[in-house]
Amino acid sequence: MGRERIKIDLLIHDLKVPIAVIEAGLTSLLRRPEKYGAVTEKQERVFKRALRNTKVLQALVNDALELGRAREGIVNYARFQVSDIIEQALIEIFDLTYDDISEKIKTCSHLHQFKEVLETKDVHLIVDEGLWCEEICQDEAKVRQILRNLLNNALKYRRSRVELKVDKKDNAILFAVCDDGEGIPAAYHKRIFECYFQVNSTETGSVRGHGLGLAGVLVLVEDLGGRMTLESDQGQGTRFVVEIPLKSC
Numbered sequence: 001m002g003r004e005r006i007k008i009d010l011l012i013h014d015l016k017v018p019i020a021v022i023e024a025g026l027t028s029l030l031r032r033p034e035k036y037g038a039v040t041e042k043q044e045r046v047f048k049r050a051l052r053n054t055k056v057l058q059a060l061v062n063d064a065l066e067l068g069r070a071r072e073g074i075v076n077y078a079r080f081q082v083s084d085i086i087e088q089a090l091i092e093i094f095d096l097t098y099d100d101i102s103e104k105i106k107t108c109s110h111l112h113q114f115k116e117v118l119e120t121k122d123v124h125l126i127v128d129e130g131l132w133c134e135e136i137c138q139d140e141a142k143v144r145q146i147l148r149n150l151l152n153n154a155l156k157y158r159r160s161r162v163e164l165k166v167d168k169k170d171n172a173i174l175f176a177v178c179d180d181g182e183g184i185p186a187a188y189h190k191r192i193f194e195c196y197f198q199v200n201s202t203e204t205g206s207v208r209g210h211g212l213g214l215a216g217v218l219v220l221v222e223d224l225g226g227r228m229t230l231e232s233d234q235g236q237g238t239r240f241v242v243e244i245p246l247k248s249c
């Protein structure tokens with residue numbers, strides 16, 4: 001790794017401590033009224049929003065570090081349950097938008113309950129019960145980051161509906177993320193994977209972002225030995241399919 005890159009990664013890494021301090025402070029204010037005094041309902045809402053955003057910051061710092069590791073080709077294989085990464089990715093996303101849904105997801109103990117909660121936001125999960133409970137071996141943080149970015153885009157660019165289909169085929173896990181939004185004209189299918197590229201905002205409606213998510217997803221998918229396909233056209237919605245080979249561990 002080049003010296004400049006190490007310095008940048010160290011800076012990102014060092015953001016963790018102040019964020020953790022802010023998080024601990026806000027948590028104490030909310031959870032220990034006997035020590036800090038009772039908070040009003042309005043104050044509680046503000047503290048909770050601030051706390052959610054420290055979580056977002058933590059996730060972003062971890063993503064930035066994870067991308068650095070991917071750039072170095074470092075992978076961390078471990079066993080985890082399919083349900084865990086999907087739940088986690090969706091909690092991270094909904095924490096930003098509909099935190100009540102995140103709270104509900106955390107209380108779900110069965111697949112059908114989880115699906116029902118998602119359906120209240122027109123997000124449809126298609127996965128069979130066996131695969132949902134199965135343990136697989138891959139780099140969990142990277143798979144979650146891939147999923148989160150694709151789902152974030154689908155939620156951001158949808159008209160109303162998002163679908164996540166999970167499958168297993170030939171010792172690979174497949175995630176298909178579909179939405180019913182404006183779609184991506186064929187002419188841009190390569191360019192959207194370039195850093196900072198965004199399809200003209202007049203064509204997609206002006207939605208904020210940096211044009212970095214998909215470039216990162218592509219690096220991660222390739223690092224895991226997987227592949228990604230895109231089916232979309234103007235006015236036709238979008239479907240990204242990611243296929244990631246499973247390891248043995």
Ligand SMILES: Nc1ncnc2c1ncn2[C@@H]1O[C@H](COP(=O)(O)OP(=O)(O)OP(=O)(O)O)[C@@H](O)[C@H]1O
Nearest residue numbers: 153154157183192198199209210211212213214238
């Ligand atoms: N599901 C989708 N439907 C329509 N357009 C999409 C979709 N996903 C990506 N795009 C287009 O591809 C571009 C690049 O996506 P990418 O995720 O890299 O960046 P972004 O979402 O704009 O910003 P961010 O860096 O926050 O992810 C988007 O700006 C958008 O124009």
Ligand SMILES: [Mg+2]
Nearest residue numbers: 153209213214
């Ligand atoms: Mg994005």
